[in-house]
Amino acid sequence: MLSFDTEEWFHANYDNINPDLFRGQGSNFRAQMDTLLQLCSDTGSRATFFVLGCVGEDYPDVVKAIAQQGHDVASHGYGHQLAYQQTYDEFKADVKKSVSILEDITGNKVQGYRAPSWSIIESNLHYLAALEELGLTYDASIFPVKTFLYGIPTAPTEIHQPRVNNRMLNLYEVPTSVVKLFGKNIGFSGGFYFRFFPKFLIKHAILAANRQGRSCIVYLHPREIDSTEQRLRLPHLESFIHYCNIDSTKAKLEAIMQSFQFTSIADHLRNK
Template sequence: MATPITNALTIDVEDYFQVSALAPHFPRQSWESVPCRVERNVDLILGMLDAAQAKATFFTLGWVAERFPQLVRRIADGGHELASHGYSHERASAMTPDAFLADISLAKAVLEDISGRAVTGYRAPSFSIGMANLWAHDTIAQAGYAYSSSVYPVKHDHYGIPDAPRFPYRLASGLIEIPVTTMRWLGRNWPAGGGGYFRLLPYSVSRWQIAKVNRDDQRPAIFYFHPWELDPGQPRVSEASAKTRFRHYVNLERTQARLRRLLTDFRWGRADDVFRDAA
């Protein structure tokens, strides 16, 4: 039998109150006074990965790293890849090039200083690199990153470049972009890389999509989720819109069990290892 493909498991390390959709209810100046749950949730994930003998990439906010340095060290010491999610979880599309460079450079410096390891990967908050700010890729390379995973080749109301390549590609700057996985079906790209779709749809859909990409495209998938998605006990924001509440809270109580199945059904590794020779 052929050796099973190893897919890349990625975690966007941010707390529940740092999600872009909840920004109106948690302004950045209030973050210091909001109870954090990210350490508890990431420790839960680390335990699940250890039990499954799987490795992953943790795209971590600099803001979180400064406040939980021991957590950052536990991630790195566990053999996982420590990567950058920027410092303050501001969307790349909402920043000037200079402000964006300052944010991602600070995050890289903070993560490297705490972990003692080089940080080569970056993911923009909310996949906020689109056709209007493609300059961001050059800025990421300028900041010293080797790869980005900031493009989702789908049509979505908040992000996406539907016509972007589905698999890793190298830009003129030398930066490699690793798009979040999509499945080609009925003439269009369908989200197959986790996030809210993993919670909203039955688990069998995610399993089918990843298996189809592995089998038909003969390519590894890159899958993502957030620590708060395993935390049904997080505080609820009743003032948020019905659409936001649905997207954020749907099936939180089911995610942990689904993730355990995912870890069993596929082989998982770090993004930097899985895609080392991809582009």
């Protein structure tokens, strides 16, 4: 499965970063999206684009193009606020707002959601019930690792129907792909992990999963394929995580897309 968290270069969850201050100040977003859509066309790939509601407001033509080219338009929330910093009602309202914006643009029902920065964690896992209440059919917010910002290291690594308050929800959870290293789960197929690890290792991990009958999910952000995009001023470690190997990511993504058959999350679930 192929997915893109469709947001601008300044949508990040770091201290002292307020995305609203950058909105409307210019970016390469349109060119980045043209590149991603062309890569999908060239490789015969279908993808899920998790789109922020505010991006839908600013670039409705881009969102229409995503849908018209046969891809899955899903919700990434409205303004990239961390889910675990919202109350249940705030979270539900945020998702509902974004879904309404995206459905008005495309005319299609939004089926899926991914939380900004994987911010569905153990303390707010029950928020998934809000997605069920809104009529969504899948979530892709859970990363079965543990970092300073996100993760549920004990979460199932296979697609499953999550349980909340001892009740199985009527939606699927599509967790991010991981491999086991020294007894711990580690990501390899998206974001920093995709940029950091060499291409041969990513291919090997995907092939190994496929041989076991499992699919993998690749995820990236538009800014990650564009070394000329503006950059946030971040402390050294955060800057390394955010921008490591940006120069080579587009070529790596193209090579991976040429090596495997990719589909959207919605299509994959329909064919399960």
